[in-house]
Amino acid sequence: MSRMETGASVMVAAGLGLFVLAGFLAGYLPVSHLARIEYSSLDKVAPAPSPDFIELSKRYPEAFKAAFGAPTKAAFHDALRTARDRYIAEACWHCHSQYVRPVSNEDQRFGKVSWAAEYRNEMFLPHLFGTRRVGPDLIRESGKHGNDWHVAHFMDPTLVAPASVMPRYTWFFDGDMPNKTGLAMITYMQWLGSWATPEALAAQAEKRSEP
Amino acid sequence: MKGLDAAMNAIPSRLVDRPIIKAHMAAGFAFFLVSLFAGMLYALQLTRLYPFPGVELLSPGRFRMLHTNAVAYGFLINLFIAVLYWVVPRLTGHPVLSARLSRLIFVAWQLIVLATALGIMGGHAQAIEWGETPTFVDHFAVVGVLLLVVNVATSILRTRGEKVYVSLWYFGAMLVWTPLVYVMGNYLPQYFIPGAGGAAVTGMYIHDLVGLSVTPLGWGMVYYFVPLILERPIWSHTLSLIGFWGLAFFYPLTGIHHFYYSPIPMYAQYGAMMSTIAIEVVVFTVIVNFFMTLRGRGHLLRTSLPTRWFFVGMVNYFITCLQCAFHTTLPFQRIIHFSDWVVGHAHLVMFGVFGFWLIGGITYLWPKLCNRSWYSPALNSWNFWLSAIGLTLMFIDLTAAGLVQGFMWRDLAQWEKSVIASMPFWHARTLAGTMIVTGQLLQGYNMWITARMPESPPEVERQVAASAA
Numbered sequence: 001m002s003r004m005e006t007g008a009s010v011m012v013a014a015g016l017g018l019f020v021l022a023g024f025l026a027g028y029l030p031v032s033h034l035a036r037i038e039y040s041s042l043d044k045v046a047p048a049p050s051p052d053f054i055e056l057s058k059r060y061p062e063a064f065k066a067a068f069g070a071p072t073k074a075a076f077h078d079a080l081r082t083a084r085d086r087y088i089a090e091a092c093w094h095c096h097s098q099y100v101r102p103v104s105n106e107d108q109r110f111g112k113v114s115w116a117a118e119y120r121n122e123m124f125l126p127h128l129f130g131t132r133r134v135g136p137d138l139i140r141e142s143g144k145h146g147n148d149w150h151v152a153h154f155m156d157p158t159l160v161a162p163a164s165v166m167p168r169y170t171w172f173f174d175g176d177m178p179n180k181t182g183l184a185m186i187t188y189m190q191w192l193g194s195w196a197t198p199e200a201l202a203a204q205a206e207k208r209s210e211p
Numbered sequence: 212m213k214g215l216d217a218a219m220n221a222i223p224s225r226l227v228d229r230p231i232i233k234a235h236m237a238a239g240f241a242f243f244l245v246s247l248f249a250g251m252l253y254a255l256q257l258t259r260l261y262p263f264p265g266v267e268l269l270s271p272g273r274f275r276m277l278h279t280n281a282v283a284y285g286f287l288i289n290l291f292i293a294v295l296y297w298v299v300p301r302l303t304g305h306p307v308l309s310a311r312l313s314r315l316i317f318v319a320w321q322l323i324v325l326a327t328a329l330g331i332m333g334g335h336a337q338a339i340e341w342g343e344t345p346t347f348v349d350h351f352a353v354v355g356v357l358l359l360v361v362n363v364a365t366s367i368l369r370t371r372g373e374k375v376y377v378s379l380w381y382f383g384a385m386l387v388w389t390p391l392v393y394v395m396g397n398y399l400p401q402y403f404i405p406g407a408g409g410a411a412v413t414g415m416y417i418h419d420l421v422g423l424s425v426t427p428l429g430w431g432m433v434y435y436f437v438p439l440i441l442e443r444p445i446w447s448h449t450l451s452l453i454g455f456w457g458l459a460f461f462y463p464l465t466g467i468h469h470f471y472y473s474p475i476p477m478y479a480q481y482g483a484m485m486s487t488i489a490i491e492v493v494v495f496t497v498i499v500n501f502f503m504t505l506r507g508r509g510h511l512l513r514t515s516l517p518t519r520w521f522f523v524g525m526v527n528y529f530i531t532c533l534q535c536a537f538h539t540t541l542p543f544q545r546i547i548h549f550s551d552w553v554v555g556h557a558h559l560v561m562f563g564v565f566g567f568w569l570i571g572g573i574t575y576l577w578p579k580l581c582n583r584s585w586y587s588p589a590l591n592s593w594n595f596w597l598s599a600i601g602l603t604l605m606f607i608d609l610t611a612a613g614l615v616q617g618f619m620w621r622d623l624a625q626w627e628k629s630v631i632a633s634m635p636f637w638h639a640r641t642l643a644g645t646m647i648v649t650g651q652l653l654q655g656y657n658m659w660i661t662a663r664m665p666e667s668p669p670e671v672e673r674q675v676a677a678s679a680a
Binding site: 008011015016025088092093101103104108114121129131132133136161163168171 | 271463
C-alpha cells in the first residue's frame with residue numbers, strides 16, 4: 001500500500017491515468033461522434049461569391065480591385081479566410097458568440113437553432129463558439145443588415161446603434177473607404193450562417209435518418 | 212512551532228535557490244500589474260470612456276486577451292514556479308535538478324510571456340480562450356513547461372519509495388497534467404478538430420487549465436503554507452487525500468460546461484454537469500480542512516496578514532463553489548450563460564481565491580526572500596482591504612448585471628436596451644477595479660521599497676541573538 005503513495009505512482013495514476021480516462025469520456029466520445037458528419041471545405045459552404053461580395057466590388061471598385069481583383073470564388077474564399085483570422089485577432093469572438101441555443105427565445109431573436117453539421121467545415125477550425133455576449137450572436141448575421149450598414153458600423157458603431165459599446169475599427173478603412181480588411185470583414189458578416197438554408201436543414205435531416 | 216518556522220527558513224541555500232524564487236515572484240507581480248492595467252482599459256471600453264479609441268495596436272479587444280493571458284501565464288505561472296521552488300525541495304529534501312536550468316527557465320518564460328503579450332497586441336492571437344498565445348509561441352511554451360517539469364519533477368522522483376506529503380501529490384500530478392493540457396488545448400482544436408468537437412476540447416482546455424494546473428498548485432500551496440502560518444498540523448490528512456483523488460477523477464471531466472446548449476452532443480453536456488457538481492463537493496475537502504485547522508486560532512486573523520488572505524480566499528472559494536454547483540445546471544444556464552454573471556464568477560475564483568492565496572504567499576515569503584521586514588505593513592493592510600472590498604463589490608455587481616442581462620435577453624428586449632441597462636453595473640465594475648488596482652499598486656510599491664532597503668539580519672540570527680541576550 002505504501003508503494004502506492006510515492007511521488008512516481010501518484011504522477012502516473014492520477015496524472016496520466018485519470019487524464020486519459022477523462023480525455024476518452026469527455027473528449028474522444030463526443031469528438032468521434034461528431035466526426036461522423038462529413039467535413040466540408042470552403043467549396044461547400046461558400047460555393048460561389050455571395051451577392052454581397054459582388055455588390056462590394058461595384059460599390060468600392062478601386063479598393064476592391066486593389067484588395068481582391070475580380071469578385072471570383074478564389075477571391076471570395078480569400079476574403080473569408082482573411083476576415084476569419086482578423087475576427088480572431090481583434091477578439092470579436094470574446095463579445096459575440098456564434099451559436100444559437102434552443103432556449104431563452106434565442107431562435108426568435110437570432111434565427112434557427114444551431115446544429116452540429118453547420119460547424120464541420122474549414123471556417124470553424126478553430127471553432128468560434130464564444131462564451132460571452134456583450135453584443136448579439138452572429139451566426140445568423142447573414143443578410144440581417146446591408147453592406148452600407150456594416151461600413152458605418154465598423155467605422156463607428158454608434159452611428160447605427162447609438163447605445164453600442166463596440167470599439168471603432170478605423171483601421172478597417174483607408175480614409176472613408178473600407179480597405180481589404182474592411183471588405184473582408186463585411187463579406188464574412190454577410191456569409192455567417194448563409195448556408196443554414198431550409199434545403200440544408202432538410203438534407204441534414206435525411207442524413208440523420210440513415211443508419 | 213515558531214522554531215519550526217525558523218528552521219524551515221534556515222534551510223541552506225544549496226537546497227533552495229532564493230534569488231530565482233525572488234525573480235519569479237517579482238516578474239509575476241509585474242505581469243499582474245500589467246494584467247490589471249489591461250483589464251481596467253477593457254472595463255473603460257464598456258463604459259465608453261476608452262482613452263485610445265481608433266488605435267489599432269491599443270485596441271480594447273486585444274487588451275481583453277492580454278488581461279487574461281498576463282494573469283494566467285505572467286502572474287499565476289510565475290508565482291506558482293516560485294512556490295514550487297520554495298516548497299518542493301523542502302518537502303523532498305532534494306534540490307531541483309539544476310540551478311542553471313532554473314535560470315534558463317526564468318529567462319525563457321519571461322520571453323514567452325512577453326512574446327505572447329506583443330503577439331496579442333500585434334494582432335496574432337489564437338482563437339482558444341485562455342490560450343490566445345499566438346500559434347508561433349505555443350511551441351516554445353510547450354518546451355518551457357517541459358523544462359520546468361523536468362526541473363521540479365526530478366526532486367519529487369528522487370524521493371523514490373518514500374511516502375510523500377500531500378502537497379507533493381498535487382504538485383506531482385500537476386506537473387504531468389500541465390503539458391498534456393497545454394498541448395491538447397492549443398493544438399487539437401486549432402489544427403485537427405473543427406466545430407463542435409473542437410469546442411468540446413477547448414472547453415476541456417479552459418477548465419483543465421483551472422482545474423489541473425491552477426487548482427492542484429493552489430491546494431498544494433494551501434496544504435503547505437496554512438499549517439506553517441497557523442503553526443499547527445493540517446486537521447485531516449485523510450481528507451486531503453480524498454480531495455486529491457476526487458479532483459483527479461472529476462475535474463478533467465467538467466470542461467464542456469463552458470458550452471451548454473451548444474451543438475455538442477447532450478450526453479457530453481450532462482456528463483460535464485454531473486462531474487461539475489461532484490467537483491464542488493470535492494472542493495469542500497480543502498475548505499473544511501482549512502477551517503478545522505483554523506479553529507481556535509481565529510485571533511491570527513487580526514495579527515497575521517497572510518492568514519487573513521488565505522481566510523478570505525477560502526471564504527470566496529466556498530462562495531464560488533456553492534455558486535458553481537447551482538449555475539452549472541441547465542435551468543440556470545438558460546439565463547446566466549453569455550452574461551456578466553460568468554465574468555463575476557471568473558474574477559471571484561481566479562483573483563478572489565487563487566490570487567488572494569498567492570498574495571498571502573507573497574506577504575509571507577517576500578520578506579524572507581529579501582532578508583528584510585516589510586517596509587510598510589500598513590500598505591499591505593491597505594491592499595488587503597482595497598482588494599477584498601473591491602473584489603466583493605465587483606462580484607456582487609457583475610452577478611447582478613448578469614441576471615439583468617440574462618432576463619432581458621430571454622424576454623426579447625431590444626439588444627441595445629440590455630447594453631443600456633448594463634451601464635450602471637459596468638461603471639460600478641470600473642470603480643471596483645480601480646480599488647483593486649490601487650491596492651495592488653501599493654503592494655507592488657511596498658515590495659519594491661522592501662527589496663531596496665538595507666538588509667536586516669535574517670530572522671533566525673535575530674532569534675538566536677535574542678535568546679542569547
